[in-house]
Each structure stands twice: as structure tokens, then as C-alpha cells.
Amino acid sequence: KNEVEQSPQNLTAQEGEFITINCSYSVGISALHWLQQHPGGGIVSLFMLSSGKKKHGRLIATINIQEKHSSLHITASHPRDSAVYICAVCSRLNYQLIWGAGTKLIIKP
Amino acid sequence: DGGITQSPKYLFRKEGQNVTLSCEQNLNHDAMYWYRQDPGQGLRLIYYSQIVNDFQKGDIAEGYSVSREKKESFPLTVTSAQKNPTAFYLCASSARTGDNYEQYFGPGTRLTVT
Numbered sequence: 565k566n567e568v569e570q571s572p573q574n575l576t577a578q579e580g581e582f583i584t585i586n587c588s589y590s591v592g593i594s595a596l597h598w599l600q601q602h603p604g605g606g607i608v609s610l611f612m613l614s615s616g617k618k619k620h621g622r623l624i625a626t627i628n629i630q631e632k633h634s635s636l637h638i639t640a641s642h643p644r645d646s647a648v649y650i651c652a653v654c655s656r657l658n659y660q661l662i663w664g665a666g667t668k669l670i671i672k673p
Numbered sequence: 674d675g676g677i678t679q680s681p682k683y684l685f686r687k688e689g690q691n692v693t694l695s696c697e698q699n700l701n702h703d704a705m706y707w708y709r710q711d712p713g714q715g716l717r718l719i720y721y722s723q724i725v726n727d728f729q730k731g732d733i734a735e736g737y738s739v740s741r742e743k744k745e746s747f748p749l750t751v752t753s754a755q756k757n758p759t760a761f762y763l764c765a766s767s768a769r770t771g772d773n774y775e776q777y778f779g780p781g782t783r784l785t786v787t
Contacts, residue, residue, distance in 0.1 A: 566715075568715070594774055595774055595776065597776065599778065604783070606679075606682065606779075606780030606781040607763055607778055607779075607780060607781050608778075608780075609776075609777070609778050612776060614774075650715075650716075652716075654767075654774065654776065659704075659767065659769060659774075660718065660721075661706070661708075661716075661718075661765070661776070663708070663715035663716040663717075664715055665713065665714060665715045666713075666715065
């Protein structure tokens with residue numbers, strides 16, 4: 565079993581829908597990252613969380629440390645949100661990053 | 674603005690050639706990392722360096738080499754011994770002071786070897 569699991573692997577939705585991407589992990593962490601990667605593009609850091617909730621524009625990230633779970637939400641989704649969303653956790657044991665496999669999101673107009 | 678620079682964004686090479694990917698940071702971070710991404714997979718650690726003049730192998734170091742002569746620079750060389758070099762390469766850096774933790778990511782370099 566992977567130490568960081570993302571779900572779903574693939575998600576297709578219509579423009580305007582509320583999107584939720586989940587990340588579960590099994591190790592003790594010091595922080596969790598959400599990143600975005602557009603097709604053929606580079607990686608952009610969206611959030612770094614160690615507790616609670618963060619919001620940036622239409623993006624909201626939450627984390628529940630006790631349940632070892634984080635969610636990334638996109639409100640009023642738009643085709644330009646189509647990308648791979650990656651969760652990564654920083655292990656409290658050795659401060660190394662452990663990466664999820666990513667969630668491929670497609671928003672149809 | 675502080676950050677990590679990786680250049681170029683896209684790189685093309687012929688099989689059998691060594692190629693060096695650059696990674697520069699102006700964040701004064703001690704630790705730097707190189708990761709590799711293959712389609713449909715999570716990123717995997719190639720090499721990391723916790724301090725200047727020191728580096729450690731990650732999970733998939735075979736066929737790669739690094740140097741850390743300066744704090745701000747951590748170049749990765751993909752050698753001809755790397756059997757499947759075509760991939761996306763991500764550089765990152767981090768710093769930890771007590772409970773404070775910073776992690777930054779470069780934009781990545783997409784290497785294609787034909």
C-alpha cells in the first residue's frame with residue numbers, strides 16, 4: 565500500500581461543478597502540499613498545510629491531522645482548472661517528501 | 674523574489690549523450706532535492722543534499738550524478754547509463770528551523786531523449 569493515496573485517479577466534470585480531490589496518508593507528517601501540473605507543463609505549488617484550512621481564490625485546502633486526510637476543493641470549476649493535482653507529504657521522521665500519484669482533472673465547457 | 678529556477682523548461686538530447694539539468698535557488702535553503710516523474714506515477718527521489726559538498730542517493734539514483742559545490746546550486750547530470758532518461762525532472766529545496774519549515778519547488782524540466 566502506498567503511503568500517500570489520492571482519489572479519484574481521474575475526474576471529469578462539467579464547468580461550474582464543485583470539485584473535491586482527496587489525499588490520505590499513513591505516516592506522521594510535518595506538512596502537506598498540494599501542487600498543480602498542467603499538461604506538458606511545470607509544477608506549481610498551491611498550498612502547504614500543517615493544520616486547518618487555507619483558501620486562495622476558488623481553491624480551498626483542508627487537512628485533518630487525526631484522520632490523516634486532506635482535501636482540495638475547487639469551486640465554480642473552469643476548463644482552465646484542467647490539470648493533474650498532486651498531494652505530497654513531508655515525513656516527520658526524516659523530512660523527506662512522499663508523493664501521491666496525482667489526480668487528473670478534466671473540466672468540460 | 675525568492676525561488677527556484679530550473680532551465681531549460683524543455684530539453685532534447687540524442688541517446689548516448691550526458692545531459693546536465695540546472696537548479697538554482699536564492700532562498701538560502703540548506704537542503705535541495707531532485708525528483709523524477711514518469712507518466713501516471715508519483716514523483717520519485719533521485720538525489721538529495723542536506724548541506725554544501727554533501728549529497729545522498731535517493732530511491733532511483735542509478736544513471737544519475739549530482740554535485741553541490743555551492744549552496745544555491747544543485748545540478749543533475751543524466752548519464753548515458755540511465756536506461757530510460759525521458760521524463761519530467763523536478764528540483765526542490767527546503768529549510769527547517771525549529772518548528773518552522775519551508776519547501777519550495779522549481780517549475781521542472783521535461784527531458785526527451787531520442
